[in-house]
Amino acid sequence: MNIQGSQSEDSGIALLTNNDREIYSVGISTGGVAEIRMAEASPKRHIIATTVDEEGVDFAQKFICEKHLESQIEAKIEDVAEPLPYNNNNFDYIYARLVLHYLPKAKLDKALAELHRVLKPGGKLFVVVRSVNCPDAKDPKAKYDPETSLTACEHTDEQTGETHTSIRYFHSEESIREHVTKAGFIVEYVKSYNERLFTDFMRTKLAPHDDNVVELVATK
Numbered sequence: 001m002n003i004q005g006s007q008s009e010d011s012g013i014a015l016l017t018n019n020d021r022e023i024y025s026v027g028i029s030t031g032g033v034a035e036i037r038m039a040e041a042s043p044k045r046h047i048i049a050t051t052v053d054e055e056g057v058d059f060a061q062k063f064i065c066e067k068h069l070e071s072q073i074e075a076k077i078e079d080v081a082e083p084l085p086y087n088n089n090n091f092d093y094i095y096a097r098l099v100l101h102y103l104p105k106a107k108l109d110k111a112l113a114e115l116h117r118v119l120k121p122g123g124k125l126f127v128v129v130r131s132v133n134c135p136d137a138k139d140p141k142a143k144y145d146p147e148t149s150l151t152a153c154e155h156t157d158e159q160t161g162e163t164h165t166s167i168r169y170f171h172s173e174e175s176i177r178e179h180v181t182k183a184g185f186i187v188e189y190v191k192s193y194n195e196r197l198f199t200d201f202m203r204t205k206l207a208p209h210d211d212n213v214v215e216l217v218a219t220k
């Protein structure tokens with residue numbers, strides 16, 4: 001397997017320290033690549049990596065087993081918008097790259113409140129979301145719903161002619177900072193940059209253009 005990394009993935013992994021033993025990865029990466037990097041860097045780490053995608057969890061599990069990391073990485077189906085089955089102050093580090101933008105604003109607030117509850121005092125929250133400067137957010141045909149802050153954008157696959165609709169909450173630095181602060185976190189920094197993302201979870205189709213993401217780090 002040769003799945004490419006990215007600036008924001010590297011950034012989230014570089015922030016981990018030797019003291020970060022219990023990690024919660026919301027929305028597992030394709031094939032568990034990010035989680036495998038975290039586990040290989042320190043055999044003492046335990047990572048719970050979640051997804052709402054049955055196929056994605058099986059695919060990741062296969063690669064985790066091939067690397068003999070199943071005792072360190074637990075991949076499972078779990079919706080971050082639901083109450084989380086963990087004790088208060090359970091995790092040292094929460095990694096949430098390119099996942100929280102799928103939540104409408106009310107669910108995002110509930111999810112962040114839960115993430116705050118399960119993070120240890122002094123622990124870190126790492127968030128990357130798509131920004132309002134992504135081409136999809138600016139597409140004149142995109143439909144924005146002010147109730148949820150979600151934008152629906154229709155895409156047509158040039159080869160197959162099939163269409164699918166992607167629905168996301170495109171954030172500004174201010175909007176994600178506001179949600180995270182409201183949940184009780186202390187924001188350390190927020191920054192935006194361009195990144196070439198994949199259009200599919202399997203990271204097989206690179207987007208034809210750069211996207212823009214917001215990266216935020218907060219503590220409790």
Ligand SMILES: C[S@@+](CC[C@H](N)C(=O)[O-])C[C@H]1O[C@@H](n2cnc3c(N)ncnc32)[C@H](O)[C@@H]1O
Binds near residue numbers: 026028096097201
């Ligand atoms: C674009 S992928 C990003 C994955 C990974 N964090 C990365 O950086 O490559 C989004 C992932 O989040 C998962 N996901 C979407 N909504 C979710 C939710 N409500 N709770 C947990 N995972 C979710 C998807 O199933 C998928 O695994």
